[in-house]
Amino acid sequence: MTMSRRLHVAIVGATGLVGRELLRLLEQNDFPLAGLRLLASSRSAGSRLPFRGEIIPVEETTPSSFRGIDLAFFSATSAVSRGLVPHAVEAGAVVIDDSKAWRLEPHVPLVVPEVNGDTLAHHQGIISTPNCEVTPLVLALWPLHQRNPVRRIIVDTYQSVSGTGWAAMEELRQQVRSILEGEECTPQVYSHVIAFNVFPHVEDFSDDGYTKEELTIIHETRKIMGDPQIAISATCVRVPVMVGHSLAVHVEFAHPFLPEEAREVLREAPGVKVVDDPSHALYPTPLMAAGGDYALVGRIRRDASSERGLALWISCDNLRKGAALNAFQIAQELLARNLI
Amino acid sequence: MTMSRRLHVAIVGATGLVGRELLRLLEQNDFPLAGLRLLASSRSAGSRLPFRGEIIPVEETTPSSFRGIDLAFFSATSAVSRGLVPHAVEAGAVVIDDSKAWRLEPHVPLVVPEVNGDTLAHHQGIISTPNCEVTPLVLALWPLHQRNPVRRIIVDTYQSVSGTGWAAMEELRQQVRSILEGEECTPQVYSHVIAFNVFPHVEDFSDDGYTKEELTIIHETRKIMGDPQIAISATCVRVPVMVGHSLAVHVEFAHPFLPEEAREVLREAPGVKVVDDPSHALYPTPLMAAGGDYALVGRIRRDASSERGLALWISCDNLRKGAALNAFQIAQELLARNLI
Numbered sequence: 001m002t003m004s005r006r007l008h009v010a011i012v013g014a015t016g017l018v019g020r021e022l023l024r025l026l027e028q029n030d031f032p033l034a035g036l037r038l039l040a041s042s043r044s045a046g047s048r049l050p051f052r053g054e055i056i057p058v059e060e061t062t063p064s065s066f067r068g069i070d071l072a073f074f075s076a077t078s079a080v081s082r083g084l085v086p087h088a089v090e091a092g093a094v095v096i097d098d099s100k101a102w103r104l105e106p107h108v109p110l111v112v113p114e115v116n117g118d119t120l121a122h123h124q125g126i127i128s129t130p131n132c133e134v135t136p137l138v139l140a141l142w143p144l145h146q147r148n149p150v151r152r153i154i155v156d157t158y159q160s161v162s163g164t165g166w167a168a169m170e171e172l173r174q175q176v177r178s179i180l181e182g183e184e185c186t187p188q189v190y191s192h193v194i195a196f197n198v199f200p201h202v203e204d205f206s207d208d209g210y211t212k213e214e215l216t217i218i219h220e221t222r223k224i225m226g227d228p229q230i231a232i233s234a235t236c237v238r239v240p241v242m243v244g245h246s247l248a249v250h251v252e253f254a255h256p257f258l259p260e261e262a263r264e265v266l267r268e269a270p271g272v273k274v275v276d277d278p279s280h281a282l283y284p285t286p287l288m289a290a291g292g293d294y295a296l297v298g299r300i301r302r303d304a305s306s307e308r309g310l311a312l313w314i315s316c317d318n319l320r321k322g323a324a325l326n327a328f329q330i331a332q333e334l335l336a337r338n339l340i
Numbered sequence: 341m342t343m344s345r346r347l348h349v350a351i352v353g354a355t356g357l358v359g360r361e362l363l364r365l366l367e368q369n370d371f372p373l374a375g376l377r378l379l380a381s382s383r384s385a386g387s388r389l390p391f392r393g394e395i396i397p398v399e400e401t402t403p404s405s406f407r408g409i410d411l412a413f414f415s416a417t418s419a420v421s422r423g424l425v426p427h428a429v430e431a432g433a434v435v436i437d438d439s440k441a442w443r444l445e446p447h448v449p450l451v452v453p454e455v456n457g458d459t460l461a462h463h464q465g466i467i468s469t470p471n472c473e474v475t476p477l478v479l480a481l482w483p484l485h486q487r488n489p490v491r492r493i494i495v496d497t498y499q500s501v502s503g504t505g506w507a508a509m510e511e512l513r514q515q516v517r518s519i520l521e522g523e524e525c526t527p528q529v530y531s532h533v534i535a536f537n538v539f540p541h542v543e544d545f546s547d548d549g550y551t552k553e554e555l556t557i558i559h560e561t562r563k564i565m566g567d568p569q570i571a572i573s574a575t576c577v578r579v580p581v582m583v584g585h586s587l588a589v590h591v592e593f594a595h596p597f598l599p600e601e602a603r604e605v606l607r608e609a610p611g612v613k614v615v616d617d618p619s620h621a622l623y624p625t626p627l628m629a630a631g632g633d634y635a636l637v638g639r640i641r642r643d644a645s646s647e648r649g650l651a652l653w654i655s656c657d658n659l660r661k662g663a664a665l666n667a668f669q670i671a672q673e674l675l676a677r678n679l680i
Contacts, residue, residue, distance in 0.1 A: 152645050152646075153645070154494050154590050154643075154645055156496035158538045158579070173520060176516050176520065177520065180516065180517065191621035192621070192625055192627070193627060196580065196581050196627070197581060197625050197626055197627040198498045198579055198581060198586055198625065198626060199625045200586075200623055200638075200639050200653045201618075201621060201623065205618040205619060208641065208642070209599065209618060209639065209641030209642070210641060210644065211618075214644075218644060231644075231645035231646065232644060232645055233590055233644040233645035233649070233651055234644075235496075235588040235590075235639065235651060235653060237498065237586075237588065239538055239579055239580075240536065240579075240581075241536050241537060241538060241580075246538055246540075246577075248496035248540065248575040248577065248588075250494050250573055250575075259549065278541075278545040278549060278551075279545060281531035281532070281541060283539065283540055283541065285532055285537050285538065285539045286538060287532070287533060287537040298540075299575065300549070301548065301550060302548070302549070303494075303573045304550065304554075304558060304571075304572060305492050305493070305494055305571035305572055305573035306492075306571065311573055311575060313540045313575060
């Protein structure tokens with residue numbers, strides 16, 4: 001198949017962590033670009049970013065930024081997405097949005113290409129890429145679910161500070177230095193010191209005692225797996241890691257599932273790499289996952305608390321497959337399916 | 341009640357992290373000491389530690405170290421405990437052992453005083469203090485279990501490097517410095533870099549894919565709760581925290597349990613402090629727990645995956661209530677019950 005069509009692309013949030021990963025992906029891959037517009041908040045507008053040997057200015061995002069744009073990647077806050085995505089769609093762009101603003105809207109496909117790329121066919125201009133914890137979770141669980149239906153998921157997370165952004169990474173660096181020097185440190189980005197600490201607080205709390213991040217995992221996983229009956233519980237925890245989110249997962253299936261069988265299924269699964277040789281201390285870690293394109297899955301074993309259960313451990317680069325790479329793959333999928 | 345009896349006490353592993361906490365506890369509290377002998381490996385023998393204004397020499401532990409000793413605290417490796425504890429008992433000492441060597445022996449009480457102090461009555465010279473994750477777990481679950489029987493526990497841990505010892509704390513410090521300077525670092529204590537990383541590997545792996553730490557949680561929790569039927573699963577994870585272990589816990593009970601009711605029960609529970617006001621970003625963290633005497637419990641909420649479930653989050657100082665303080669409280673309990 002030849003893809004002769006070339007696209008005018010915009011990146012909203014181009015100066016952010018995910019925006020820069022998107023730039024790198026567009027640069028490294030043979031994506032059919034006709035033009036590239038870099039957009040950001042007024043604060044970042046005026047800066048310049050290198051791309052394929054050129055220097056591209058970063059412009060402020062406004063409702064009229066999308067004239068002539070075919071494809072817009074949004075990696076900004078929910079408020080920005082909620083406000084500006086409709087303008088991009090009205091201007092004729094297809095939007096791939098990384099925020100949580102549109103993910104649960106019934107008319108918006110929430111897509112991990114390896115899992116539910118076929119739902120792209122019904123898009124109405126907006127496509128969402130899931131939460132950075134949900135993408136690795138469904139990459140690992142979907143192929144198992146095809147073999148033996150998933151009934152219940154309990155997941156506890158170990159989330160890196162890059163999920164929050166630049167400022168959080170800088171705060172972790174500075175706090176670590178201060179503490180090693182025996183100095184006091186006052187948290188700015190988070191409610192608590194993150195250096196040499198962990199806390200069960202990712203995104204705001206809702207009234208039922210769950211954080212929005214935990215509810216996100218519950219609702220997005222059900223939507224992508226296409227099964228609102230799956231029981232899910234989660235505790236989301238921030239850890240002093242720069243890049244790479246990890247998940248301890250306990251899954252119950254309709255029937256017993258041998259760990260060896262699950263390992264075989266996952267070895268064939270797209271987007272997944274099995275790293276599971278405990279006798280050689282081989283299992284996923286965020287340092288190992290960072291910079292890579294896969295959800296790394298290991299510690300695959302019987303769940304000791306359930307005859308129909310498996311326990312496993314996942315690490316994934318939250319900026320790449322957890323965000324930018326997945327959005328980029330959605331764009332590739334749209335091209336391959338002639339949906340843009 | 342007057343406790344006129346004064347005891348000749350030995351600490352095996354006096355120079356280690358837990359040994360030093362024990363020294364501090366003996367110093368700060370009105371413990372009826374007749375004498376104190378500090379013991380360690382041949383490597384640490386010859387050093388001196390201050391205690392109540394004196395300087396006490398550290399001697400090498402040998403089978404004959406326990407002559408005249410009434411009470412011996414062991415905080416050493418399992419191999420050391422297995423080899424030397426019988427000599428201490430033969431010499432007439434009561435041993436409170438912090439290693440995993442004796443914990444699951446049927447004739448050895450495995451004791452958290454707030455939970456099962458009454459099992460001390462049957463001791464035959466050896467008493468074990470549980471794994472540093474198990475103590476906070478049973479402190480939180482036991483009072484709930486009295487109200488509504490626990491059927492199933494899923495726990496994922498966030499364990500600090502002090503659980504491994506001095507060398508691991510120093511390794512974390514050095515690795516953090518190296519990484520901030522952009523230098524390479526080679527792990528010595530652990531199989532992987534721990535700075536800015538996490539890994540699901542605490543203690544060795546057994547053949548079924550579980551680590552010994554995970555199996556320890558399963559077996560010790562059942563023994564202390566006195567119910568071999570409780571289904572338990574665990575993933576144990578090392579995180580770059582200096583002191584303080586945390587646990588994400590999902591519990592199923594025989595009947596539904598309202599979060600408000602559980603919170604009330606835990607507010608009255610000995611050894612527990614409820615820290616649970618998410619609207620003010622109040623929940624336990626290891627930094628908050630470090631140096632304190634309690635298992636801090638928060639994030640108490642309905643488990644979203646079970647009608648009979650609760651989810652909660654615990655942080656506890658692994659060196660104090662997780663080890664030294666619990667051992668010390670066992671000694672106090674022995675005195676109070678005239679069992680020594």
